[in-house]
Structures are given as C-alpha cells and as structure tokens.
Amino acid sequence: MKSLDIHSNIHDYKVFFHENLDFIGKLVEQSNRIFVMDRNIYNLYARYFERIDLNDIFLLDATEENKTLKSVEQIYAFLATKDSKRNTTLVSIGGGITQDITGFATSTVYRGIRWIFIPTTFLSQADSCIGSKTSLNFENYKNIIGGFYPPHEIYVAPEFLNTLSEKDYYSGIGEVIKFALLKEEPRKNYSELIEKIDNLKQRKNILNTIHETMEIKSAYIKIDEFDTGKRNLFNYGHCFGHALENSSHYEVPHGIAVTIGMIYANIVSLGRGLVSRHIFDLLNNDLLLPSVFMKLEATCFDFDILLNSMKNDKKRVGANLTIIIPSSDNIEAIKVDDLSEGEFGRCLDLLLDTLGLKS
C-alpha cells in the first residue's frame, strides 16, 4: 500500500492510498470515533457503514449554501453530546464542501480534535485534501471564513470515483494538469504528460497519478504552508478560472474553469514573448484544449463579469490586474500585476477564438 508523509506547521500527517474500500472496516472499529458524511455518499455506500451506530453518524447536505458556520455549529452540538470530548476522532467522508465544514469544525472544537478525512471526489482526492486550508461562506461573501488545519490521516480510494458524474470526474483533471506543469524539474516531458492525461480520461492509473500530484503539491506546502509566497503559484489558471466560474454562474465546474484559465494564461504569456509558439501549441492544442470536457456557450464569457471578477481577485495589489503566467518554455510560473484592461480584452478575444466561440 502506498502512503505519503506530509509535514505541516500544525501537525504532520499521512495519506494512505487504497485500491478498494475495505479500510473502512478498520476505521469503524476505532474507539471514540464519530462520522460526518455527505448524505449522497452514505446512501451510495451504505453497506460499508452498516456496523456504525446511527447515533454516531451526522449526515451533511453538502451544498455550497450549507458551507457556513451554521453547519459547523450543528457539528459542535453533535460533538458536545458525546462523552469522549477532546479524545473524539471525527471521520469525515465526502468532497471539498464536506472537507471545508468538518475541517473548520475539528480545528475549532476543544482547540483541535483528531480528524480523519476520506475524500470522495477527484478534486478533493488529487488536490484539496492536502494543504490545510478550510473555507466557509459568510453572508454573501464566498470563502472569506477559514483557517489552516490538515486532517491527521487521509484515505484516498479512487473506487469512490466510480459513482462520480462525468463532469465532476473531468473537473478533477484540470488540477492534475496544473500541478504537473508546476512541477519543478530541469525539463518537463510534455508528451509523457499528455499520455498520462489520456490514461486518466480512460480511467487508467488514477491512484498513481493522484499520488504523483500530491507529491508535487506537498513540496510547495512544505516551504509555504500559510500561503505567503510561493504557494500562490497554485493559482496558475485560477485568476481567470474563478472569473469564469462567476461569469458562467458555476455552469463551468472548477477544474474545467482552471483548464480554460491555463489556456488564457498561456495566451498572455505568448503575447508577451515569454513562451515559444512551439510549446504554446503543444500545451494549448495538444494538452489543455482536449481536456475541456464540456460544450461551452459564448454566454458563459461575459466581458463585464469577467473583468469585474478579475478586479476583485484578493491577490490583486495595484491598479492593473494580477495573473499567474508561465515565464518560459519550462512553465516556471510567475505572478504579474500589470495586466491592463486592454491586454485582458485582447487575450479574451484570442481565447474565444481558440475555443471556437468567436461570433
């Protein structure tokens, strides 16, 4: 069985990789554990949870609307009824929303209790489960509440991906590509990466690919867990990607928005003469465009909403826009703060052309 040790300033932790779901039986046997699960996962995998007392299971409706302190308070109340108090282990099972709610709850009750997380979506398995971040919405503000608290143990089982929708499965691939491109090594082997992504599309070699992705991410976390420097390169594809999520009213899922955001960032980079035409074509045409697994509508790209979202990016520092772009053919990402509205618009035109959405 593969595993990965991750260093954190809060507490070190470990990721275990499993080919099947038999490990759940062992977790059920632990003492002082309670479960918080995405209701859908509970229904889909009920047979694995038969031996758990229903009083020890809290079911979450894991929607964006419920990603609030109110859900966290319901978990506090559930925990407060248990005898074990600070000796409690909370086992949470679900995707990113379940992770955000239970991560915030476990980090803030009894000054931090033991937390085991079992991510069930591709995005949460390959990306969000490590890195310590928790996020909650507050009133109309998305993700403004949250802190840093990693699980103590993470169990990754691609078996869960079998019940994921096509759209959600493909959404995970965007972040896998991003981390592969951010990997720091003398030369990137793009043809190997294209083959790896092809395998993922055919649902092959998922476990190993997730393991590799985490290794790349954990190297960055090790030096900048609290996101004060180098970790902001994780936002490659995200500056435009978040704007597109807004502009499409979340019709374009996160991972696919990130893929399109990387295409956009590469267009900016090509325009500035940083990346060569050869590598640009390889990345955008051979790797990224084939990974946009959905039919896009031109209406998803509203100039005003896109521009306004870019302006509201919390990484923005000056009068112009901020974006992470490749600085060379080796995709050494850099943050630039001088994207003018004019350049933004010209690159958007080129993007729509690339996506075949030019009217």
Place this chain on the structure above:
Amino acid sequence: MKSLDIHSNIHDYKVFFHENLDFIGKLVEQSNRIFVMDRNIYNLYARYFERIDLNDIFLLDATEENKTLKSVEQIYAFLATKDSKRNTTLVSIGGGITQDITGFATSTVYRGIRWIFIPTTFLSQADSCIGSKTSLNFENYKNIIGGFYPPHEIYVAPEFLNTLSEKDYYSGIGEVIKFALLKEEPRKNYSELIEKIDNLKQRKNILNTIHETMEIKSAYIKIDEFDTGKRNLFNYGHCFGHALENSSHYEVPHGIAVTIGMIYANIVSLGRGLVSRHIFDLLNNDLLLPSVFMKLEATCFDFDILLNSMKNDKKRVGANLTIIIPSSDNIEAIKVDDLSEGEFGRCLDLLLDTLGLKS
C-alpha cells in the same frame, strides 16, 4: 523600551512594554487598521482614541455571555464592509474576553489577518496575551470552541491597571505567583518571590514583573505551544481553582481561585510526603494565604459542586481525579491522576481549616 520575542508555530511575534499610553498615537496612524475595543476601555480612555474615525471602531460589551460565535460574526460583518480585506490589521483593546473574541475572529477571517492586541487587565497582560489560545462558549458549554492564534504584536502598558478594580488587580497576582513557582532553575528563592509579590501589592515594579512572568511562560510555550505535554503544568492551581470558580458561582475571581488552588495542591503534596513541612509553610502561610485578597464565605466551597467540577476536568483520564502538584521542595510540578474522592475530601477539610472556614 523593553520587548520580548516569542516563537510560535503559527507566526513569531513580539511584546512591547510601555510606561505610558503614548504608543496608541502611532497605532492610530497605521493604514488599513480597524479597532475592536471593550466599551468600558473606550469610555475611560476616550481622549486617546479621538483621532480614530468612529466607522473604524467596533465596541464590544465584553461579557462572558457575549464570548460566542455571534460576537465573532458581528466582527466578520464589520470587517467585510472594509476595502482592505486580507490587508486589514485588527487592533483589539481590552481584557481576556476581548482577546478571545478578536483572536478567534482574526484567525478565521481571510485565513488569518494581522492582529495587534493591547491587554488592559492584569491577568491578560501577565498571562493570557501570550500563548496563542482562543476560547469561546457554545450553548451551555464553556470554552469548548477555540484554537491557537497569537497576536502579531502585543503592547503591554500597566497604566491601564490604574482603572482596574482592586479585586481584578489582585486576581492577576495569582498567575504571577504560579509562573514564578513553575520557573525551572536549580533553586527557587522564595524570600525574593515573597518580596516581589509584596511590591506588586503596593503597585510597585509591575512592568518588570510582567516581563519576567512572560519570560517564564514563553519558555514553556516554545516547547509545547499546542498543549500536548509540558504546558499542562500551567494548570498548577487550576484543577481545584476552576472547581472553586464554579462552586462560588464566579464570586471568587480566576486569579484568586488559582491561588487557593495552589494552596490546595500543596496540601495534597504535603499529605503524600512530597514537599517538606518547612517549604509548605513558607509557600502556603507566607506567600499564598496573604495573596487571597478577599473575604471568603464557607458557602463558596460546596463539596458536591467541587467534586463534580473536578470530575469534569478535561485533563482527567481515569476513574480518579487529576491534579497538578509540587513533586518536591523545588516545586517541580507533576500531573497525578490518582486523587481518590477520599483524599480529595480530606484535603478539602484541611484547606477549609487553613482558610479559617472550618465550622
């Protein structure tokens, strides 16, 4: 000007010591700062805050009832109206309750914003302002919510203690004695300590004494910030002290309850033959008893409530009670988990006798 550097796993920070309140002027001039203040402090020291736009001040009614997520959410809402977002510096001014509410808020908004804390009570200046802990009440559960997040800068000015009630001033002395006794050195100089406490009673040498107290505390925090080992010795005087706070319905303030808790712990230690009669008399009769600055009623010591509170101590692990006691004449504190109900009752009798409350 004295200062003290403190290492934390979250972020290193610095304590500045000031003889007067002129430093407030400099804080007011900083950009992107907002203030959260105990309403009483604002009223008492209004002249120092005249130059602050009222829209940049949030006034707290710093009561135990308000030490909840609701107050924290009011601060989130206040912060969300500001342009500066994650560049905001929150300056909070008040005692332990103000610290708890603003520490939780700053640690959980935008994944942690810059926080400057100005403690205004003796307890918060000498003890709680360092050490990173935040605590909130939830429903009927006291202090079950909270985490670890230190301020980025702390400004300690004993000038604020001039407007503190006698009872609250003396309450701070208990924790000063505790840390002096926990100081790790070959031999403790008890007569020097007794003199130091005498000076404090006469409001002399406060700033230096707070500085020394923090140096002792910070040495422990350095090795056990997250309270998984040695830091639990800070609970010397607290196991019985918390029980007494409950039993007296908070008539006995925290620091005085801790002083009485240390007297109680020493009685247990003497009974077990760990501390000698000579040192016991020196500690209990010459140092601690004269530091119980209030008239006590026998009704504050309800056997059932005291026992029940000791049973609910979150440090308790087995069937018996847990207490921190001196293991030798050098007051090397140790945690013992084998205090039976019988021994608890016998020592309580001896305590009441010591306090002159034996009926």
